[in-house]
Amino acid sequence: SQKIEQNSEALNIQEGKTATLTCNYTNYSPAYLQWYRQDPGRGPVFLLLIRENEKEKRKERLKVTFDTTLKQSLFHITASQPADSATYLCALFKAAGNKLTFGGGTRVLVKP
Amino acid sequence: DADVTQTPRNRITKTGKRIMLECSQTKGHDRMYWYRQDPGLGLRLIYYSFDVKDINKGEISDGYSVSRQAQAKFSLSLESAIPNQTALYFCATSDILTSSGGYNEQFFGPGTRLTVL
Numbered sequence: 001s002q003k004i005e006q007n008s009e010a011l012n013i014q015e016g017k018t019a020t021l022t023c024n025y026t027n028y029s030p031a032y033l034q035w036y037r038q039d040p041g042r043g044p045v046f047l048l049l050i051r052e053n054e055k056e057k058r059k060e061r062l063k064v065t066f067d068t069t070l071k072q073s074l075f076h077i078t079a080s081q082p083a084d085s086a087t088y089l090c091a092l093f094k095a096a097g098n099k100l101t102f103g104g105g106t107r108v109l110v111k112p
Numbered sequence: 113d114a115d116v117t118q119t120p121r122n123r124i125t126k127t128g129k130r131i132m133l134e135c136s137q138t139k140g141h142d143r144m145y146w147y148r149q150d151p152g153l154g155l156r157l158i159y160y161s162f163d164v165k166d167i168n169k170g171e172i173s174d175g176y177s178v179s180r181q182a183q184a185k186f187s188l189s190l191e192s193a194i195p196n197q198t199a200l201y202f203c204a205t206s207d208i209l210t211s212s213g214g215y216n217e218q219f220f221g222p223g224t225r226l227t228v229l
Contacts, residue, residue, distance in 0.1 A: 008152055034217065043116075043202050043220030044155070089154065093216055099145075099170070100216060104154035 002027045004092060004103040011108045019077040021106045023090035026071060030092040033066055033073050038087045038105065047088075048075075080110045115139045116221035118203050124227045131190040133224050135203030143206045144186040145218065146170075146178060148199040155202065161186055193228040200225050 005024045013019045023033070032051040036044035050057045050066040050073065057064045063076040077084050087107045091100040116137045125131055135144065142163045147155040147170075157170030159178040167178060175197060177189045190197055204218040 004154075006154075041223070043204070043223055044218075045220070046217045049217065091155075099157060099160060100218060101157075102147075102155040104152055 002101065004028075004090065004101060006088075006090060006103040006106045008104055008106070011106060013080055013108065013110055015080060015082060015110055015112050017080055019080050019084070019108050019110070021075040021088055021090075021108070023073040023075065023103055024071060025092055028071070028092055028094065029068075030094055032093050033064075034091045034093065034100065035062075035064055035073075035075050036089040036091060036102075038089060044089055077108070080108075082110045082112050084108060085110050114222070116203060116205055116219055118201075118221040118224050120224060121222065122225045124229065125193055126229050127194055129193050129228075131193050131226065133188045133201055133203075133226070135186045135188070135221055137184050137203075137205045137219075137221075139205050139207075139219060140183075141205040141207050141219070142183060143208065143216075144180065145204040145206070146176075146186070146188045147202045147204065148172070148197075149202060149223075150199050158188065158201075190226075190228075193226075195228045198226060198228045 003026045034049045035047045038044040048064050050064050061078045065074045087105040089105040091102045119134045145160045146158040149155050156172050161167050161180045179187050201224045203221040206216050206218045
């Protein structure tokens with residue numbers, strides 16, 4: 001069956017360091033992958049999208065990589081700040097099916 | 113004003129009661145979705161609609177029904193609520209996927225916290 005895995009353990013990181021989150025998938029050939037941020041008590045907010053033919057995407061302090069051979073995406077927050085503390089969700093989209101499937105999310109806590 | 117609104121924001125009900133959760137959007141999107149979120153399980157798709165006349169089941173539709181009253185409104189019903197339907201429910205919208213492969217970024221409402229006793 002199709003599966004998307006994110007590290008369920010919270011990631012504690014010191015302010016200024018780089019946080020790296022992992023999204024692994026099996027039995028998928030996604031057309032593209034998205035990352036969302038979710039704050040407590042709120043709906044997810046879209047951050048970045050990367051297509052299957054792209055290796056890397058950047059937006060300000062965020063960087064996403066997509067390795068379709070390893071079936072893995074890495075999400076990096078550089079120069080992390082306490083305001084980056086949130087849960088980050090990855091989601092995969094297959095063109096056949098026309099809908100997103102979400103991972104369980106990884107909580108990030110940036111300590112000052 | 114928020115682009116995607118959900119009512120109620122919180123609801124406590126008893127087993128066997130019928131519950132309706134409502135979602136409205138002002139983004140003009142054709143596509144609307146209902147998800148539930150449980151700790152550690154992420155977001156799971158309940159139902160989705162690509163236009164007013166199109167309703168599709170998601171991965172966990174049993175025990176739920178939906179109605180797309182208009183482009184802007186999509187409601188979720190629990191005909192006879194049970195305790196394992198206690199969860200956080202989110203409505204989302206997205207634009208049409210373009211022929212050139214335009215992405216399916218989704219815009220989420222603030223969520224409804226439902227507790228079934």
